[in-house]
Amino acid sequence: MPLTTYVEAIRQGIWEEMEKDERVFVLGEDVGIYGGAFKVTAGMLERFGEWRVIDTPISESGIVGTAIGAALMGMRPVAEMQFADFISCAFDQITNFAAKCRYRWGAGVPIVVRGPSGGGVHGGPFHSQNPEMYFVHTPGLKVVCPATAYDAKGLIKAAIRDPDPVIYFEHKFLYRRVKEELPSDDFVVPIGKAAIRRNGTDITVITYGAMIYIALEAAKELEKEGIDLHVLDLRSLLPFDNEAVLESVKKTNKVILLHEDTQIGGFAGELAAVISEQAFEYLDGPIRRITAPNTPVPYSPPLEEFFLPKVSDVVRVARELYAY
Amino acid sequence: MAETKVIMPQMGESIFEGTLTKWLKKKGERVERDEPLFEISTDKIDTEIPSPAAGVLQDILVNEGQTVQINTVVAVIGDGSAKAAAEEAKQPAKQEPPAKEAPKETPKQEPKEVKGPAPVAGPTAETEEEEREPSATEERIKSSPLVRRIAKEHNVDLSALTGKGTGIDGRVTKSDILSYIEQSKAAPRPAPAEAGAYKGPEPPRPKPSAPAVQPVTFTGEVERVPLTQMRKAIAEHMVMSRKTSAHVTTFFEVDCSRILHAKEKLQPDFERSGARLTVTAFFVQAAANALKRFPIVNSSLEGDTILYKRAINIGIAVNLEWGLIVPVIKNADEKNLLGLAKAINDIGERARNKKLTPDDIKDGTFTITNPGQYGAVIGTPIINQPQVAIMGMGGIKKRAVVIDDAIAIRPMIMLSLSFDHRVIDGATADQFMADVQKQLESWAS
Structure with missing residues (x-):
């Protein structure tokens, strides 16, 4: 079996859903003739034609608004943001309209808004952000952040089939760096379920997206000193797997919350509150956060390297927490 | 307030x-x-x-x-x-x-800043302050919500762990309290005298286990099953024996051709008498005879006195699904092979049916055990206190052996004798075993 990259897994997921369900179509900037800036939609125009693979003007608000309208008319649009950073242009459409349709009018809006997020590729402040928390704060939406090719495919399919708006953040650093053998059957990854990436006994690292690889690499290093990390990949942020979070905290009694997003208002803060409310008496040390600092993502490569959470950060904090 | x-x-x-x-x-x-x-x-x-x-x-x-x-x-x-x-x-x-x-009520309070990325790394401003101003009355013991919960669940007063914390600044950690609970469970347990099998002089019983090293705790999920009475008795007796006797084990190889031949020949007669003849009977008889000639192997040590026992009572270790028991054949030296075979059948059966009486497991003077039952070449048994020796039987297996410069195939067994070097020296033990070996290899059939 050939290995499938993360980006190819997303493409396959959309492709398969388009084959299966003719209501599914893609729209976005350069998704047609060019095949998408990162080639997620490559070959789709040839296969599905211009009615189902639509090149749009440079207007995220227009893309999402069109998708919402189509969804209300019974379609299953998959809207691409060329970079997730520009999803803010569609903020009003997503948060005020898509997110509230079901609540306000009983009308589901089964759209997927997907786009590449995250840093590590020297993209600078407008092409490296992690905008998930704007949407995690919006009731009515679902937010997923896959970290593996399997999850990328399983979650895009689950997102397309979901009756409500799903914001799908794909990490561009992982596009071609992560690959694995995928099963040939029609699998989905349920939204809202976390996955244990490493079983350990000493400290739990709860994370998502590209950071799971930082956690796993740190675990390898810490293993040499006898510190055994447990790594939980959230996969979905909204809803998130509350039960798995508590279970993993109760297992090790010490917890590190790791994400690439900046700290204030980041998901780690929410998790810290949940853990202290629901598992306080299982904690044998302070809840520790490892996140990016509260600055824009720097363009300069050395600065960006400093900005992003690193293996050495996890190793340092884990050592402190282990000794605590 | x-x-x-x-x-x-x-x-x-x-x-x-x-x-x-x-x-x-x-x-x-x-x-x-x-x-x-x-x-x-x-x-x-x-x-x-x-x-x-x-x-x-x-x-x-x-x-x-x-x-x-x-x-x-x-x-x-x-x-x-x-x-x-x-x-x-x-x-x-x-x-x-x-x-x-x-905060304004605190005399030396400095304005506290909300800390940035690392909420608790090393001593914070607050802990330094605490160190400067130790409480006059009660010292608060640093622990964690988890530790306090475990303490509560196990009724542990955390002040008992004062100064024993291994975390930063002496904080009592999860593993500290768990090993404290583990230790307090293990420590004060008087050895119950339910082993029952041993009359007469009780050797001094040291505490079952007082490990100098802290027990290593396993932090993964476990299933907790309390020891059965039998298991507990075995555990205590084994550790006690190891600590009481100076164990030495010697090994002898015995050619079983003759006893197997005898067994085959006698089998039909024995069956008519209602007995199943096993090889064990031969070993019991050989041991009983040898014990008569080497009474020190049939003794025990009480303080500074050696007790030579007049009776030769041989215990046979019987493996049960739920543990191990050693019923005793009384006056084994007075029985012939048929008597021994019947006695072995009888105690084995009653052990498996839980029909043994307290008398059946009392007053052994020597023990035979059978580690070869499942194919072991031989084992090094632990002495059944207060006896001073135990013989182990390995599995009988055909082997190539050299006899008179020719290679022959013989059913061989490995025997071991664990003896208490406090009273038996190696030479005596080996002479005893050589005696057993000689009897078995020259069995008249």
């Missing part, structure tokens, strides 16, 4: 009321947080109740001897004098106050 209401606590799931038996403080008296305030008596326990707050016992609402429902307010602790308030302000953060003191 505002008023704190003191309530009748719920001491156990099914308790709905309690009797206040005694006030330990008078009205108007100063009380510290966690200082015993009153005593109660319930269906389940009698205990002292600590004060939930520091202050002055402002009001007593329930008198001694009165029985009230749980959660009834029994007293009110109030502010008290200005002096008390000032005293309290001197030790901020020492007591977990229900309502936190305003």
